[in-house]
Amino acid sequence: MTAPSLAAAPAALTGRRNLEGNEACALGAIRAGCRFFAGYPITPSSEVAETMARELPKVGGTFIQMEDEIASMGAVIGASMGGVTAMTATSGPGFSLKQENLGYACGAEIPCVIVNVMRGGPSTGMPTRPAQGDILQARWGTHGDHAVIVLAPASVGEAYSETIRAVELSETLRVPVVVLLDEVIGHLTETVDLGAVAEAPGIARPFATGPREGFLPYAETADLVPPMPRPGDGYRSHCTGLTHGPDGFPTQNPAVAAAALTRTTDKLVLHRARIESWREQATEDADLLIVAIGISARAARQAVKDLRAEGLKVGLFRPVTLWPFPETPLREAVAAAGTRKVLVPEMNQGQLVLEVERVLAGRAEVTGLSRIDGETLTPDEIAGAAREALK
Structure with a gap:
């Protein structure tokens, strides 16, 4: 289909x-x-x-x-x-x-x-x-x-x-x-x-085709995405929340259980290039890099413009794909610019900053900026935190 x-x-x-x-x-x-x-x-x-x-x-x-x-x-x-x-x-x-x-x-x-x-x-x-x-x-x-x-x-x-x-x-x-x-x-x-979206080659779910005899609903394939049986097509299938093998039936076999879980996580690793998406602004020479998402990133974008006007080398890295986190692009941006400081503004007590700290461990000094009062972070708040971090 x-x-x-x-x-x-x-x-x-x-x-x-x-x-x-x-x-x-x-x-x-x-x-x-x-x-x-x-x-x-x-x-x-x-x-x-x-x-x-x-x-x-x-x-x-x-x-x-x-x-x-x-x-x-x-x-x-x-x-x-x-x-x-x-x-x-x-x-x-x-x-x-x-x-x-x-x-x-x-x-x-x-x-x-x-x-x-x-x-x-x-x-x-x-x-x-x-x-x-x-x-x-x-x-x-x-x-x-x-x-x-x-x-x-x-x-x-x-x-x-x-x-x-x-x-x-x-x-x-x-x-x-x-x-x-x-x-x-x-x-x-x-x-x-609405018409400016890049055309896709068609969105096709991998439905099962071919012989029905011996069909395995979770068989490993080259792309790690097993074809999905569709009701009425004649494929026998068992679908459970229990850990299951290629046949779809529950298993406690250690090797089969490990292989099943590993395939689902490896699937995202294999297709990571098409999953990951991010945006960069003025990162090429940034002494300080801001990492933010959503409305916080929009405030950060203005903060970067204001700080650049002051002569401060500040850039923005915005993950569009949040998970899996675009860790290699972030590391490359930091390495290419020789970035020393990273600021993570977010409207919570510090969640995104934990992932950024993991990704950049030893590569740059990471600081968080939180706001939790039901108001958005402002460009001035972010710019002020950036100036303080650069002292």
Whole structure:
């Protein structure tokens, strides 16, 4: 089964539009071929569901509001197992509730896209205020070692294009993909050229073909992405959250169990070049490099301009793919410029900085800058921290 080509986008998904980030995210999913959405209203992500409810039926898709977040994730998994490209959207408390089923999707290699529009936490927290406190949860929220991709848009245009990419990566690699927005990006309105997205060669999930006798649903292939059986095609398949071998049945054989988990994580390593995405600004001679995502990166971008105007050599490295973290590009940027200091501004108590410290251990001095009061970091705050670090 092949999702509709981007070149064959509905007329409503072309031209220039003024969109909120949440709206752009929903339209990007539809453009990429998403035809099933299950969700439950939660601030500040509800506009994703509202847009899906309005637009999905126009392209023959299905929208369903479930009774809760747990059921929403289960419905998305069920639709995907049935062969349909599926997505859900939520915010922090709902993302917590989805973790058990998300773990099942990781273990069973079921394609799906989960949008998390971050808000203040923990628990109910501050529903209408921005935060970036789900960075580590997006990677490690469900228990056990598992493969997952996390993308972090920093504009409305990227909310559109990165959701398209999320669908493409999820479908072709059979892996859950999280689109991690913060509340500001989700509710920001910008002009987006819906037709300017680079055309993809078609988004095709690897469905099983060939002989049905002896079919192994989790057989190792050259690209480490086993073809997925589709109901009605006649392939016998067993799908479980238990550790399983190539036949899909539970196993406690140490060698088989290790091979199964290793293949799912090696899959992301093998395809890392197409998964990783990042942006650099004035990094070529930076004495200090700022590493930031989302709305914090937008503030950092202005801070870099202001500091450069003062004669300070400051640059910005922005991961678009948050997990797997673009560690080699960051190390190369630091090495090429001879960067001495790295500043990580984020709207939490220090999550992204932990990964940056790991990646740059011994290569540069890393300092964090946190804000946790429900307000965004400003360019002046970031510039002030950069000046202090450069003393």
